[in-house]
Amino acid sequence: MKKAIMIIAGVGMAICFNACNTNTGSEEGAFPTDSVSIALGKAAFMQDCSSCHNFRADGIGPQLGGLTTFASAEWIRNFIKDPKSIIESGDTLAAKHYNKFKTIMPSFAHYTEEKVNGILAFLNTNKKAPSTLGVDDPNALRNPIPEPIPMSDLVVNLELVAQIPPSSEENPLTRIAKLSFQPITDKIFVMDLRGKLYYLNEGEPEVYMDMAKLKPNFIHQPGLGTGFGSFAFHPEFSKNGLLYTTHTEPPGSAKADFGYPDSIKVTLQWVLSEWKTNQPGGFPFVGESRELFRINMVTGIHGMQEITFNPLAKPGDADYGLLYVGIGDGGSAESGFPFLCNSPENIWGAVIRINPRGTNSLNGHYGIPATNPFSGSENENIRKEIYAHGFRNPHRIAWSRKGEIFVSNIGHQNIESLYIISPGADCGWPVREGTFVIDPSQNMWNIYPLPPDDAKNNFTYPVAEYDHDEGNAIAGGFEYWGKALPALVGKFVFGDIVKGRLFYVEMKDLKVGSQAPIKEWQITLNGVPKTLTALCGADKVDERFGIDRHGELYITTKPDGKVYKLVSANQP
Structure with missing residues (x-):
């Protein structure tokens, strides 16, 4: 989302969602499907979210392709409105990805319900997650510069x-x-x-x-x-x-x-x-x-x-x-x-x-x-x-x-x-x-x-x-x-x-x-x-x-x- 990284899922997170059983995935009727909501959500996404996110690969923030197939509408909705509280509550998924991205998305509590529903609707039109770009390589460096700055x-x-x-x-x-x-x-x-x-x-x-x-x-x-x-x-x-x-x-x-x-x-x-x-x-x-x-x-x-x-x-x-x-x-x-x-x-x-x-x-x-x-x-x-x-x-x-x-x-x-x-x-x-x-x-x-x-x-x-x-x-x-x-x-x-x-x-x-x-x-x-x-x-x-x-x-x-x-x- 705007001005920071959105700590929600990219491809490969489905395992964590399912294992932690914190989210139920896409529920019938939870994500609006009408064209007006989708158009509103797309406009909001392009304005406030597209600098950090896409549906292909991690950018400034995680890619969001396939998110609604394993994250509940309620979880996404709550995170949009108050990400910091969810992270501080000990939510397993939120904490995991805060540790990865190391920053917190600002609150979008000022979003109207109509706009939040639009975001949900637009996210739900991108159900396909990329097949390989989200795969972590065990041979990659996880802490490339281990010495802390004194x-x-x-x-x-x-x-x-x-x-x-x-x-x-x-x-x-x-x-x-x-x-x-x-x-x-x-x-x-x-x-x-x-x-x-x-x-x-x-x-x-x-x-x-x-x-x-x-x-x-x-x-x-x-x-x-x-x-x-x-x-x-x-x-x-x-x-x-x-x-x-x-x-x-x-x-x-x-x-x-x-x-x-x-x-x-x-x-x-x-x-x-x-x-x-x-x-x-x-x-x-x-x-x-x-x-x-x-x-x-x-x-x-x-x-x-x-x-x-x-x-x-x-x-x-x-x-x-x-x-x-x-x-x-x-x-x-x-x-x-x-x-x-x-x-x-x-x-x-x-x-x-x-x-x-x-x-x-x-x-x-x-x-x-x-x-x-x-x-x-x-x-x-x-x-x-x-x-x-x-x-x-x-x-x-x-x-x-x-x-x-x-x-x-x-x-x-x-x-x-x-x-x-x-x-x-x-x-x-x-x-x-x-x-x-x-x-x-x-x-x-x-x-x-x-x-x-x-x-x-x-x-x-x-x-x-x-x-x-x-x-x-x-x-x-x-x-x-x-x-x-x-x-x-x-x-x-x-x-x-x-x-x-x-x-x-x-x-x-x-x-x-x-x-x-x-x-x-x-x-x-x-x-x-x-x-x-x-x-x-x-x-x-x-x-x-x-x-x-x-x-x-x-x-x-x-x-x-x-x-x-x-x-x-x-x-x-």
């Missing part, structure tokens, strides 16, 4: 600096996903996926841009990252007034520049736009846009959620003014289309680099730098925009002081990873998850050790990684460049989106070809020890890291719309 003695004090207005009456109250700055000035901006870009005016959020008003086809559902995906001010914004954004629109809104065969479903389209204002210092934004490119996506997950410029590049440098774009695999691998994201002939699962002011792309709307690794290829099928590829979800891109490019890659069921990439790097997805083997044609829950002859593949592996004993999705961060917190100097700071845990690695330990040790750190708020989970009051913290022009760091949390600044740090 707690360090680093303590960082936070200060609440802004409260973003709710963008929904339902949880999460906001979907703030990025905090960044305007070049030259000290202005800080915060983006909500539901469509608004805020300027923090002395801590008070003011709407700078409203994507829903500017783009009539704008949508922010379905999908955990669907909506206003990212923004980046051109390095010379104060002179040229150029701003870049990504957002989502329904399938077929316009012809895609990057598409695939018609036999494969299009769930939505991501659009990269350039905006021009003649008043760079004006407020709110007033200007016009042009489309750079549009890309189709198989599902609502792993979209175009990161765009950024190299903050180290200066006028005259080869990298100056070039836009880096993180493009996820769109859920193609786990949906049965791994060929869309496993080579530089396709744009999905890649970090691309373009010149937004150029014209030598196929559509003529942007440029492809001559310094890109594939720009000189004679293969007409190669996507010359690609800088590095082999990612599931290159969620954040950052730079070290030395100019190294870091990519935080959200993994599948097992591994979260941090990469240092070089031009042309292949990071392995969908046949590698971190430093482990994965097979997209089989149960993608299973991962395996690297083979003895792995060097022949020439994959680039993470410089740091952790498994899902520790968290569920990496929250990409930054090397600390500021001056206010000497204890953070020499550290790359990041965390886990779901659990709200906070990590760091020492920059000196980050070397391609090995994995640096990760350590956890703690926080206080105004000097009082806290956790982000306690502060935001939600099981899913949805944390993100941001940075200002001076290199100082921020943390945001979606459920409560809070923006915190890291103001002091102590490490004995």
Whole structure:
């Protein structure tokens, strides 16, 4: 379901249901069969559930094919309304799968009975479970990284600096996903996926841009990252007034520049736009846009959620003014289309680099730098925009002081990873998850050790990684460049989106070809020890890291719309 993993059954769970005798399976009349209920349920499922679930194979959450043949309508109904209580009650099935997925679905108690009945009706139209993809392999690694992440003695004090207005009456109250700055000035901006870009005016959020008003086809559902995906001010914004954004629109809104065969479903389209204002210092934004490119996506997950410029590049440098774009695999691998994201002939699962002011792309709307690794290829099928590829979800891109490019890659069921990439790097997805083997044609829950002859593949592996004993999705961060917190100097700071845990690695330990040790750190708020989970009051913290022009760091949390600044740090 929406915003988290639904801890209910996939294929292979029937044994547990029957053995535990906790559910009676499909009862005659318990699942509505009328077309109106089914249509309502399908619409609700696509909006709230499809980011995590399908009926083919485990994704972010378990596949649901065949569920109603062995789970009672009453059990499913109760779980939808209050999953946490069922897990805490000791329900054998719920506890078993909480231990597997390690997170709790939010309550959908606000669903009307009509909508719950619709979900039941739609689930019941998918009675066939996949025959092999749900089979666990006894040879697979069940705890790929057995060493736990240790707690360090680093303590960082936070200060609440802004409260973003709710963008929904339902949880999460906001979907703030990025905090960044305007070049030259000290202005800080915060983006909500539901469509608004805020300027923090002395801590008070003011709407700078409203994507829903500017783009009539704008949508922010379905999908955990669907909506206003990212923004980046051109390095010379104060002179040229150029701003870049990504957002989502329904399938077929316009012809895609990057598409695939018609036999494969299009769930939505991501659009990269350039905006021009003649008043760079004006407020709110007033200007016009042009489309750079549009890309189709198989599902609502792993979209175009990161765009950024190299903050180290200066006028005259080869990298100056070039836009880096993180493009996820769109859920193609786990949906049965791994060929869309496993080579530089396709744009999905890649970090691309373009010149937004150029014209030598196929559509003529942007440029492809001559310094890109594939720009000189004679293969007409190669996507010359690609800088590095082999990612599931290159969620954040950052730079070290030395100019190294870091990519935080959200993994599948097992591994979260941090990469240092070089031009042309292949990071392995969908046949590698971190430093482990994965097979997209089989149960993608299973991962395996690297083979003895792995060097022949020439994959680039993470410089740091952790498994899902520790968290569920990496929250990409930054090397600390500021001056206010000497204890953070020499550290790359990041965390886990779901659990709200906070990590760091020492920059000196980050070397391609090995994995640096990760350590956890703690926080206080105004000097009082806290956790982000306690502060935001939600099981899913949805944390993100941001940075200002001076290199100082921020943390945001979606459920409560809070923006915190890291103001002091102590490490004995």
